[in-house]
Amino acid sequence: MSNEVIRYGIIGCGGIANTHAEALQQIKGAQLVGVSGCSAEEPVSFAKKFGIKSFDSTDLLLQSKKIDAVTICTPSGYHASIAISAAEHKKHAVVEKPLSLTAESAKRVVEAFKNNKVKGSVISQLRFSEEIRKAKQIISSGRLGKIIMTNLNMKYYRSQEYYDSGKWRGTWALDGGGAMMNQGIHGIDMLLFLIGETKNIYGYIRTLTHKIEVEDNAVAVIEFKDGSLGTITASTSMNPAQNKTIEINGTKGTILIEEDRICRLYIENEEDYTADDITMGDSPASHIIKATGHIKQLTDFTQALLEGREPYVSLEDGMRAVDLITSVYSSSKTNEIFNK
Ligand SMILES: NC(=O)c1ccc[n+]([C@@H]2O[C@H](COP(=O)([O-])OP(=O)(O)OC[C@H]3O[C@@H](n4cnc5c(N)ncnc54)[C@H](O)[C@@H]3O)[C@@H](O)[C@H]2O)c1
Structure with missing residues (x-):
């Protein structure tokens, strides 16, 4: 080299x-x-x-x-x-x-x-967004107190034409999953980055509005290793789509992240913060990737x-996201809670 x-x-x-x-x-x-x-x-x-x-x-x-x-x-x-x-x-x-x-x-x-x-x-x-790193710093420094609850919502839209645009899309063999494995993995990775590893996972996946093998809607209930609880919703059926949000509640405060920015921050004994130009909903075409x-x-x-x-970002980070998602898939199949 x-x-x-x-x-x-x-x-x-x-x-x-x-x-x-x-x-x-x-x-x-x-x-x-x-x-x-x-x-x-x-x-x-x-x-x-x-x-x-x-x-x-x-x-x-x-x-x-x-x-x-x-x-x-x-x-x-x-x-x-x-x-x-x-x-x-x-x-x-x-x-x-x-x-x-x-x-x-x-x-x-x-x-x-x-x-x-x-x-x-x-x-x-x-993980390279300055606002996401700032959110992590706020959580790790204890400013929100002990974390109690995290809700990740990813209500996106993908048309049938999107899935039909490549033979691999929407298949178990090559896409490996839908709303969670393809689109939702970004939010799930952010959840693992901000809160940490999971202990118990329970989930449902369903294919409700597209002609595809994989799920277009998923929900999961999670207990994290730190004892806090969380939910994940992921969809590619919502038209109009909404921006991704993560709300994290601790004993001393709450942070709300929309896409990759902090849009609200309430902390005991600190001045409230609200971003002044909160974005409109995600447009159906907004999955075009910015570089x-x-x-x-x-x-x-x-x-x-x-x-x-x-x-x-390590390969292990990537492994943890895949592990969480495939645990939701397995749980949906067997109706069991997956222990990590
Ligand atoms: N990070 C992101 O935001 C983001 C966004 C879009 C896609 N992706 C990921 O990128 C990957 C590709 O997505 P895409 O939208 O570019 O798909 P695409 O279908 O547009 O492109 C896939 C390319 O891989 C080629 N290919 C297929 N099999 C191959 C093989 N065995 N060896 C070498 N080349 C092969 C295809 O011919 C095509 O050129 C997916 O895994 C997707 O999850 C990530």
Whole structure:
């Protein structure tokens, strides 16, 4: 590996790969070298657009000595196997969310990176929001007192056309789940970041408004390891959609987060805070991804490799989110409470 620059390859060349390419081309210390897709022909136009090499296959990209690290932007069901292969080829990797589709395969990914002494991270762009970090600081410093209750609501909209736009979407084999595993994972990861690990999980998932295999509506009841309680709702059936909210209540105060910003903060003996321009509801098209979070996370990963430190988001973080979601799925199937 060159000491001054990390040379990247992107695996997969669809929607989110464009965000990765745009981000990597503006990060100091990162150099985007090439791309691979599901055939030799597929990445050619993507490669031309970004002025990079088109690899005929992912195997050839992973064998290239001109690449130090990869970002994995394929359908979710391929994340774990490609990440393991990347680690075995001694490539560092940033894996798009979700890290994998099962807790077991997530564990295999973590072990592959450890055994091959390469670094990995999973995309979790909200952890790079300054407001979310501020919220974490408020909670960790005890300003809300002991945490009692957390409610995460993710009432989104995706059309049937969205699910029909790619053969992998809405399937158990390649999407791995719906409202929770695909869209809701961002909020679930934020919940784990802000409150911590879970102890007991109970949930229901249902497919209510789309022709898809996976769930478009889910609810879960959670007991966290700190003894606090929580609920999660996730949907892709709500038209008009609403912004994601997380309300956290402690013995001394309450914080309300909307999308990635604090919109209300009430703390005993402190002045109340209300954001002055609380956003309107999420429009049906607003799942278009802004690159800001990816730029921050890929910058952190690049710096981590250059400095020889661990990245801010670990593969274990990705594993915990997958574990929580698959526990909700298992609970819905068996009607059992899942103990961690
Ligand atoms: N972090 C975020 O906010 C965010 C947003 C959107 C998508 N994603 C994630 O990114 C991933 C891709 O989503 P997308 O919307 O870009 O999908 P997409 O269908 O637009 O693109 C997937 C790409 O992967 C390629 N591909 C398929 N199988 C492959 C294989 N075996 N090897 C190499 N390439 C392969 C496809 O040909 C296509 O180019 C999903 O896992 C999704 O969850 C994350």
